[in-house]
Amino acid sequence: MTETRxxxxxxxxxxxxxxxxxxxxxxxxxxxxxxxxxxxxRQDAPGIDWxxxxxxxxxxxxxxxxxxxEAHDRAVVGxxxxxxxxxxxxxxxxxxxxxxFVETFPQRILNIHPSLLPAFPGLNAQxxxxxxxxxxxxxxxxxxxxxxDHGPIVGQQAVPVKPCASVEELQGMILEQEHRLYVRALRRxxxxxxxxxxxxxxxx
Ligand code: GAR
Numbered sequence: 008m009t010e011t012r013x014x015x016x017x018x019x020x021x022x023x024x025x026x027x028x029x030x031x032x033x034x035x036x037x038x039x040x041x042x043x044x045x046x047x048x049r050q051d052a053p054g055i056d057w058x059x060x061x062x063x064x065x066x067x068x069x070x071x072x073x074x075x076x077e078a079h080d081r082a083v084v085g086x087x088x089x090x091x092x093x094x095x096x097x098x099x100x101x102x103x104x105x106x107x108f109v110e111t112f113p114q115r116i117l118n119i120h121p122s123l124l125p126a127f128p129g130l131n132a133q134x135x136x137x138x139x140x141x142x143x144x145x146x147x148x149x150x151x152x153x154x155x156d157h158g159p160i161v162g163q164q165a166v167p168v169k170p171c172a173s174v175e176e177l178q179g180m181i182l183e184q185e186h187r188l189y190v191r192a193l194r195r196x197x198x199x200x201x202x203x204x205x206x207x208x209x210x211x
Contacts, residue, residue, distance in 0.1 A: 013197055016044040016092035018083070018100035023054015025098035025119055028186035029193065030061065037190060039197050044090045046083055048102055064090065070102060080108040087112075096193065097151065101130075106153040114203060116151035117196075119189050121181045123147060123163055128156035133181055137174040143167055144177070146185045148192035150203070159206050162192035 015033070017026045026045060032038040045058040048070045058065050066086055073079035079102075087095060097104075097118040109116060122132035124147040127139070136144035145165040152158040164184045171177040195201075200211040 011039070013040040014043045014091050014093045015040045015096055016046065016087045016090065016094070017042055017058075017096045017098050018102075019045065019047050019052055019054045019058075019098050020049050020101040021052050021054060021099050023052065023057055023098060024182060025185055025189050026054050026096075027057065028190055029096055029098065030058070030063065032190040032194075038194055040094070040193070044087060044092055046086060048079070048083075048100070054099075076103070077105045077107055080105045084108055084111050094193075094197070095151075096189070098189070103155055104151060104153065109151060109153050114150055117161065117189075117193065118149055118151045118156070118158075119185055120147050120149070120156045121178070121185060123165060124149065124156055124160065133178045134174055136168065137177055141168060144181065146181050146188055148188055150208070159203050159208050161196060161208055162188055164188045 017029060019026050030042050033040050033042055042063055045063050046066045046068060047055040048068060050067050050069055055065055055067060068082050070079045073082065093115065095112050095116040120132060122136055123145045127135040143165050145163060147163045148161045150158040150161065166181050166184055168177060171180060201208055
């Protein structure tokens with residue numbers, strides 16, 4: 008199969024374990040893509056040190072240095088465009104994108120969220136699920152639109168809550184699945200034909 012490798016940009020705010028999963032899948036050939044930029048909105052994000060050590064092109068663009076969300080987004084997008092980025096993966100990037108950002112990469116921005124959306128959007132989704140007392144939670148990969156944790160769903164993985172003795176254990180179980188799901192979902196989008204119909208992604 009002759010696949011053209013897509014140029015990925017990854018945005019992070021913290022640990023960056025989902026970023027690592029994507030980088031490793033690109034390096035192993037599991038994903039038909041290369042990571043050409045990692046951008047963090049936080050100077051102290053541990054993930055950025057890992058990415059630098061790995062020899063990836065990294066930028067830190069602290070959102071506090073900009074007067075508005077859109078001004079920050081324009082700097083991020085400017086950098087992504089300069090690197091010829093075709094797909095943007097949010098990997099623990101804790102910022103809502105402006106509508107302008109979303110329109111700049113139509114249907115080419117992905118996010119991972121640690122719940123079965125539309126349940127428990129927003130911060131601390133695993134804690135929200137734990138406190139609610141659900142029997143199952145999990146993770147979701149979705150295309151990004153201008154609403155928080157909202158766009159069409161690419162893939163989901165359920166995780167049972169019952170075997171977990173604490174919310175920390177649940178977070179760990181979900182995170183393990185996140186790494187697999189993100190790579191699986193991205194691989195499907197990059198290597199198959201698909202279209203968006205309403206809220207549904209239809210694969211051919
Ligand atoms: C992950 O659990 C991810 O799903 C979550 O942040 C964590 C980042 O971990 N994202 C969100 O909650 C987005 N709404 P990581 O930095 O190790 O990938």
